[in-house]
Amino acid sequence: MSTISSFTIERPAGTPIATGVDCQLDNITVMVAPGSGGAVPYNSYMLISLSGPIDIANGDLLLDEVNVDAKGNPVQYRVSGNTEQFDDHSEVMVTKNVQVTP
Numbered sequence: 001m002s003t004i005s006s007f008t009i010e011r012p013a014g015t016p017i018a019t020g021v022d023c024q025l026d027n028i029t030v031m032v033a034p035g036s037g038g039a040v041p042y043n044s045y046m047l048i049s050l051s052g053p054i055d056i057a058n059g060d061l062l063l064d065e066v067n068v069d070a071k072g073n074p075v076q077y078r079v080s081g082n083t084e085q086f087d088d089h090s091e092v093m094v095t096k097n098v099q100v101t102p
Contacts, residue, residue, distance in 0.1 A: 001026075004022065004050070005022075005023065005065065005066045005067060006022050006065040006066055007064060007077075008020075009021055009054070009056055009062055010060065010063065011061075012059045017056075017060070023050055023054075024050055025045045025046070026045060026048065027045060028045060028093075043096040043098055045077070047092050052089065056083050057079065058080070059079060060078070061076060061077075062078070063075075064076070069099060071099075076097040078095050078097060079094050080095040081094075
């Protein structure tokens, strides 16, 4: 399953790199996660840029500009892999930051 959204990209120090970055999030299939020996958590996604290559690096934070969590905060993802740059797009694995509420 895929979703398309717009993101703000921040470096780990909180420095915004870009806003309004249109990307597609693809679920990592159920078959890939167990086959990775547990190295790919179930809250992992493949992020694919839709408007050309983007400046994104391991550890960057992505804030979803469209979707919010139950508290009204932007859904957050952390880049958890090395970016593959292509002529017309970028691809990178991201992990959804899951907020646990007591």
